[in-house]
Amino acid sequence: AQRVTQPEKLLSVFKGAPVELKCNYSYSGSPELFWYVQYSRQRLQLLLRHISRESIKGFTADLNKGETSFHLKKPFAQEEDSAMYYCALKHDKVIFGPGTSLSVIP
Amino acid sequence: GAGVSQSPSNKVTEKGKDVELRCDPISGHTALYWYRQSLGQGLEFLIYFQGNSAPDKSGLPSDRFSAERTGGSVSTLTIQRTQQEDSAVYLCASRHRLGGELFFGEGSRLTVL
Numbered sequence: 430a431q432r433v434t435q436p437e438k439l440l441s442v443f444k445g446a447p448v449e450l451k452c453n454y455s456y457s458g459s460p461e462l463f464w465y466v467q468y469s470r471q472r473l474q475l476l477l478r479h480i481s482r483e484s485i486k487g488f489t490a491d492l493n494k495g496e497t498s499f500h501l502k503k504p505f506a507q508e509e510d511s512a513m514y515y516c517a518l519k520h521d522k523v524i525f526g527p528g529t530s531l532s533v534i535p
Numbered sequence: 536g537a538g539v540s541q542s543p544s545n546k547v548t549e550k551g552k553d554v555e556l557r558c559d560p561i562s563g564h565t566a567l568y569w570y571r572q573s574l575g576q577g578l579e580f581l582i583y584f585q586g587n588s589a590p591d592k593s594g595l596p597s598d599r600f601s602a603e604r605t606g607g608s609v610s611t612l613t614i615q616r617t618q619q620e621d622s623a624v625y626l627c628a629s630r631h632r633l634g635g636e637l638f639f640g641e642g643s644r645l646t647v648l
Contacts, residue, residue, distance in 0.1 A: 435577075463636070472538070473578075473626065475636035515578055522591055523568065523630075523637060527577030 431456050433518050433526035441532045442506050450501040450529045452490075452516030461519040462499040464490055468512045476501075476514070486510070506533045541627050541640035548617055549648050556612045556643045560629030568630075568637065569602055569612050573623035581625075584610065586632065617647045 432455040442448045454460060464476040477485045479492040479499060490501045499516060511533045516526040540559040548554050560567050569581040580594035584604045595601070599617075604610040614621055624644050628637040 465637075472641055473628075473639040478636070517637075522580065522583045523628075524580050525570070525578035 431460075431518055431520055431524050433516050433524060435514075435516055435526040435529050437529045438527070439530050439532070441534060443534050444508055445505050448503050448506045448510070448531065448533075450514050450516075450531065452499045452501065452526060454497050454499065454516070454518050456497075456518060456520065458520060462490075462492055463517040463519065463523075464488070464499075464501050465515045465517055465525070466512050467515070473515070506531075508533050508535055539627055539629050539638050539640035541625075541643050543643055544641060545644045545646075547646045547648065550619060551616055553613065553615045554617055554645060556614075556625050556627075556645070558610045558612070558627030558629075558640060560608065560610070560627070561631075561638055562608075563631065564629035564638070565607065565632040566630040567604055567610050568628045569610070570626045570628065571623045572626055572642065576623075578626070581612070614645075617645075619647045621645060622647045 434453045436451055462479045465473050466476045467473045488501055488503045490499050492499050513528050513530050515528045517523055542557045546554055565586045567584040571579045571581055582602045583591040599615045602612045622645055624642040626642045627640045630637050
């Protein structure tokens with residue numbers, strides 16, 4: 430069965446510090462993986478997907494099939510990065526992890 | 536035109552009443568999802584419609600929950616005999632038939648007293 434875990438419910442970092450939001454998945458096939466973000470009072474929206482291998486707002490994520498992980502990273506956190514982050518996996522349907530609330534301290 | 540539209544944005548109801556939540560997806564999107572978002576539970580999958588295929592109802596928490604999608608467009612999520620634990624934000628999302636990202640509505644916040 431598909432499953433996505435995000436071990437940290439809350440993560441606080443200082444502005445300018447590196448940040449890593451962890452995501453692990455369980456799935457027997459080749460998954461499509463995504464990170465979605467929800468800023469305060471805004472809709473949930475796509476941040477990035479693994480197949481495009483792009484950097485959005487300074488964030489990157491690498492799919493590690495050996496470790497079944499898709500951690501989200503940014504070298505220098507900004508205050509505007511404070512938000513709720515969800516890792517998601519798609520095979521036939523899209524399922525989400527429980528989310529990590531990131532707080533960037535000025 | 537605009538994005539995914541959901542109504543009502545807020546609903547307060549008494550325990551035991553039935554509620555209907557509506558989702559109007561982006562025109563032309565064949566995939567439609569319902570999720571439940573609550574504190575501590577993250578984003579819980581409820582049901583998935585894809586074109587004319589039978590919906591994937593595997594996430595519905597009980598038989599009090601049901602959903603329809605009429606004409607391949609608008610969807611209604613119905614919760615019968617609401618319970619306090621049904622209180623949450625119910626999110627709808629749609630996706631183009633060729634895949635890609637999910638586009639979310641603003642959600643319907645349900646409070647069961």
